[in-house]
Amino acid sequence: MTRTDKASPAAHYAMIIDLDRCEGCGDCVVACALENNVPPPNPKATPRTGLNWLRVFRLEAAGRDVFLPMPCMQCGEETPCQSVCPQKAVELDPATGIVGQIPERCLGCRYCMAACPYQARVFNWWDPQWPAGMEQTLNPNVSVRQRGTVEKCNFCHGRWHAAIEKAAAAGGRGPVAYTPACSEACPAQAITFGDLNNSEFAALTNKPESFRLLDSLGTGPKVFYKTASTAVRAAVTGAAKDTPHA
Amino acid sequence: MHSTHLIARGACRAPLPRFLMWIAPWVALFALGAYAMFLCLSQGLFHTNMDNRYAFGLWIFLDLTVIALGAGAFFTGFLLYVLHKKELKAVINSAVVIGLTCYSGAMVVLAVDVGQPLRAWFTYYHPNVHSMLTEVTFCITCYLVVLAIEYVPMLLKNRRLKLVPSFLVFEWELHKLMVVFALIGTLLSFFHQGSLGGLFGVLRGRPFAFREGLAIWPSTFFLFVLSAMAVGPSFVALTTWMVEKLARRPLVKPEVYDTLGRISGKLLLGYVFLKTVDTLLWINQTAPDRGFAAHRFYQHSAFGTWILFAEIALFGLLPAFILFQPKLRQRRGFLILAAVMACAGVTLNRFVLTIQTMALPTLPFDRFLSYWPSWQEFAAFGAIAAYAVLVYSFSYRYLTLFPQEREIALAEERS
Amino acid sequence: MFPWVYGFEWHAGYLIFLGVFFTVAVVVVSTVMLALFRTFRDFRQGRAAQLQWASNFHDLPPQHRACRHALTGELEGRVCEQNFDCRECTMHASLLAKQSSAPACCQESEIFGMPVPLDRYYHRGHTWVQAAEDGSLLIGLDELARRVIGKPDSLTLPAPGTTLVANSPALSLSRNGSEVRILSPVDGAVTAVADPGEDWLLRVKPAGNFSPRHLLSGLEVKAWYLRELERLQLSMGLPEGAPSLADGGVLVEDVASVCPKSQWDTACGDLFLNA
Amino acid sequence: MIRRDLLKFGGGAAAGLAFTPIPWRLLGDTAMWSQNWSWMPRVPRGEVADKDARCTLCPAACAVKARCAGGVPIGLWPRESALCPAGFVAHHIAWHPIRLRTCLHRGQPAKNEDALRAASARLSGASGSVAVLDLVPGRTASLLHRHHLAKLGGTYLVPPVVEGATAAATQSLLAQPVALAAVLSDVKTVLSFSTPLLDGWAAPGRVARPNRQFRVIQAEARRSRTAGIADEWLAIRPGSETTLALAIAHCLLKQLSAPAASLDRFAEWTRAAEAMSPALAAQSTGIDPTRIEKLAAELRREPSLVLADGDPVGGPLGNELQSAAAALNVMLGLHGLKARPAIPVPKDWAGVDETPISNAADGSISLLIIDEPTPGQALPWSLIAPKLAHDALVVALTWNQPHFAAQADYLVPVPVFLEAQQDAPAPHDTPQAAFSLSPALLPAPDGVMHASDFVARLAGDEVAFADRLAERIKAIGADPKELEAGGQWIAPAAASTLAARRILPPGMTADRLLAAAQRPAEPLHVVAHGWRASATSPLLGKLWQESALRDAPRSASAHPATMRNLKVVVGRPAVLDTPSGRLPVNLSADENLQEGVLALSSGPAFTQICQSDSSGAWRVPGAKVVPA
């Protein structure tokens, strides 16, 4: 939308995931589902039809298991999903750089799922159901999505809203700092979250051992991966031909 | 006033019981498909076997194919009304009915395929002009209206409706303006056939499908239009031949087949040439630039390089060659064989762009996944096929789809 | 879609896209409206009946649209393009000029045992017109029509005072379930209706001076009758071996009762030019 | 004519409709309806506030920040160290689909009083005695059970120790009778025999990579999650852990100095170790001798610890292995093991002491009360059944309905986490003993009764659990306000240095060790593993059902060669057929497994089919896999 808010300049939130620290415990996956009111699995759900805004891939490199958490990359350039959504249910939010998915506008044509190179989008194949009474434990800052709509990681945008409200209460304005659920949950602090506008966080991203997935496609992803081991990097970026298993 | 008075004079149609026998299985298939659609709409799309990787499945593939084959309507109209190929007057009505059933069937399946059909009008109210799907939605619905308007004159010429004076006069006036609808139909079809191809050509995230192109239109845009125009006449010829076989009487003059075959052959040859150029460009330049060696797309056993050969050479070059030779084209058997192969070629092209694009992994650690549609998906599309056959059967019985039928019957009577 | 909707972008691409959509919509709607408007105009100008006939004529197969001069052999195989309305036909005018005078032929003629009086004019829809002394015209069914229809189950004649338009249905009759409409040969207003037993059906006061230019008379009638018998045989679709009229039989009195219903319906359709 | 008029009227109405708001409002409102379906839940609207609390599901007692909306907890977030996946969603237990809310008598609804009456009737009966099987020992409720059992003359049974088994085994070798805790922060290398050290052990926070200063060498038959991320994985043949332990002892004996020799039963230990040379061990373990020697040298060079704890579902690994591991720890100098001071108990709470269930006499229990307060506990019924008298009454004070539904006569609902103030079980892997409370944030459903109140009422003691808890807090000397605010009372560390008195527990002979070492592996060796917290919340299905991060329950894998000679096709449903039951499994092939091993991921279902063998390990003898 038109970026007319002079008062608070735009933030460009980004994430750095350290592959040497992640051990696939799944804290981030559970915390993400808890924070964003993602419904518990339908009895018939499988890994291919499941609702996980954040998936953790398991690979093998140099004989050891490597785990790779894959949230949405919030692609900044030529956002593939935004350019294909026929009714503008997807929008690269100018204030935060987050690719928003508005479930009320989404009619479930799933074209964005076909367009996403990272397959970071999931679809509500079933009506979301919670055990009786458990709806009291839903997060008020996130709305529940209906069956037949697509949903994706939005860097816990509900927490950005809460941070904006708290900052405004204190009279402040401008980009706010907040931590998404996965970053707060990670026992190994493997996920760091920050704003590319502030320099020392940005400096972290252009270190030699940090890289981005599929950046040859030119979609400008904003999630950087970091590893000191060349074997892990080769397995992840596909240079070496390991047998991947999802 | 019993039913014979609905059938035009001089058109001998099967007696009612035999006609009911013919439509009974199709009605049954339609009922089964309607039930499957009801399940998907009322309970959810888990009834299909699609999943988060196969966001598009059988329905989108068959939609694309059916709309490509339904291109016969706009192209025959264009040839007849704009290029004045008078002999096509014999098949224009049949082509319009095919077009109408194909497009309306595809729209119904899209409504079921979409997760929230009640919000379908959002694409009109909040259009994203950069998306090819917006363009497809706009143009297909407009063209559906144009097809319906082209269907109305046939309807009003029914023996019973003809007796109402205002209908017949309105039909006469509308028929005079039919060239306007043919032109608009061609414009709309050019864009939505192209955009259906553009759907996949613009996907930066899917190197298998991504193509460079002209301005905002990827090369698949123009290839889809060309292939649709090439296969349209073949499909019209194919359907006319099938109806003749079912009705067990000649319905059109031989030169109609010849014209359809000739035009289809020329366009198919052009398409094959451009498709080959585009594929070579894609293998050597587009995919490698984006970091994906083209041979890796074909290393998975299910879709080897044979699929590329089949689509371009076997089902492209061969039918084009047959249709191009007048000697071969005269032989009805060869013409129909070439038509079938042309249709198969376009269907395979649509299959590759939808299903193979979904199957191939983009991330290095992701896997090639396969998918098999559920019975609900097959049944839903069975209903569309049944709907098309039913509408065509009723139109053939109660409306005059083939004006030359009486003339040929009388000529045969004389000899 | 509209400027007041949230998310309306004032960019070139957006405006072009919606511009094209709205123009296409307007063109489609206005074309349909134009067709509707022209229909109303036709009705107001009374050209509806004539257009109806033009549309029906357009659907007849070429074999049934032979030109009157093709019947008499002057123009071989010519198909009429003027909906049998020779008054506007230029070809007819030029041929008439060549034939200086129509040779008067004998009053009575008989074709295959069917009396065909030549003192009257014949319309291609098998009705005859005879000018009466007081300037009105008598209209009746010719012999072939009477024999094909036989005794109709119901006959509806226009009430006196209704205006007739040439080539548009004047009266309709129905026999064993299917309805046949007899076309009116002339323009004019019905003044009297014949009571049963008369050989004529309607007495019509012609609109303007009556010109028989589009009606058949004299030699053409004989050639026309031969072609009609052949056409009747074709559309009745008699099985190959049956004795056809060509080898000298006389048309049976009441064809309807003899010939199967569907063939009779097709035959009537062709004979009386009901598409 | 009427029909035509109606058509005209209808046509007019239809044309007019487009100029009214009806179609457009319908379009708009149906689209709005599609985002507001009545069967969709509404998000709560109360004030969102954080409340510091403690998770008391397991001994780690992690500090959590309970985020509440309108007073109802909507999420638990880490406060000091990290949480395990279940820690985030522990507040869902209250609404878990399998949650028991009313008392059941053989499936029919009943009242708690009926269970009490039946239990006290059985008490006054003559034969046999009462026993309380406490699945989570070390809580205040456990102390109260032992206190009341003293009055009732019953026994207090505890399940076999799984997590902390090595520490328990080493404890019996020490000079001073003190509780031991294995502390990983003091060691440089950890040799773990099939212990899920990096995967489920209490707090991942303590063993997550950045905090982990020690190397992990995992000796396991299966490429488990720990084996996958350990520094080194020794792929040993199944059941050959004891052989490897003895071989390492063999090498250590050669390089070791004298002091250990003075311990009693050392001769027995050396006899067993000498018999197992690395070359001999290599045949049965599949690890070449030079690696075993290098491993022994590594362990001796820097402070290291040997672990042989079991898997929460797979069960303990057997007494022989635990004794061997304890002996190795003694030889290596008891690094990483600390004495853990006990948490003070009110003076008048004297009670019976713990008896492991295997030591209970057969057929001796006429009234068994099972206390299952939290998810994550698994115990094979085959361990309990022989101890019961033929007409024994079984009352299960449990949080869920299915676990003991088949075996218990009465199921009595108990308050779950956050429904009543409860304390965490005694920690087993931290040096200092700590006491912490979980607050009561949720109203407990009526008909729910605290387990210790049930046993107290049986023993005629009317004091409610809450008062007893306050009593204990006073005895500990902690400030109740601070504990309610999520604080933690930590006992002062015991300064005593540890000295071992003997190297093998009484009754553990060299022949038993060597017999265990050479036990022939079964044709199909079932290695069960489970994930202790999988039953906490349906949301955890995200990890195993909706992603392949964890193995789904009842999924089994075997080496392709084993699959071939089992004549079973991958993907086709199959059944694990065992003498004591059948378990449907879905099979997959995994080259990392050894031949003849069936790795089974399962929840409590495994405990229905496994049996405890002579050495106390849970095995599935005579298992076969047959197509379903």
Added chain:
Amino acid sequence: MLRATLIFTAGFLASLGAGWLALPKTLYRTEAQPLSFNHQVHTGDKGNMACEDCHSFRENGSFAGIPKLESCAGCHAEAMGETAAEKQFVANFVKPGREPQWKVYARQPDNAFFPHSPHVKAAKLKCEKCHGDHGKSTTLPLYQVNRISGYSLDVMGRPAGRWGLQRAGGMRMDDCVACHRQNGLSHSCLDCHK
């Protein structure tokens, strides 16, 4: 021909009537509030209270919205005035301690995020800007819910054919967007949707 057009226009007018007159009445279901509350008495000269006295902010900046029973019971432990409504309030709600189930006009759908603090504290907007003169109303207006979409009239949709009847102020999306545009503030989807 005349008769045909007459019938046609009759149909035309029938549907116009249904659309513009019948629809607005039937589309909205009106629900009564648990009790009638008089703002005028509280904010006028009798009570001279400010909005913030009841509708207050919590210390963490979130907005408390409709006051709970105990803040009303603070003054109304006993009936202070003589109006029947207040007596009924004290008898039915204060004494038994039953929380009144208010039907909130301004209740935004779950997917809309409207924080009060940026608007009231940072932008210093008056309550009337969005809630209209609700503060001076003597009786609570009828709560109108759209039968199909389930959203309250104040939050979603403008009722056709009810000019003059709809309340002032604006809590609809168009009003929010218009206000943001006037003040040069961003109004992209994620600013307000959650």
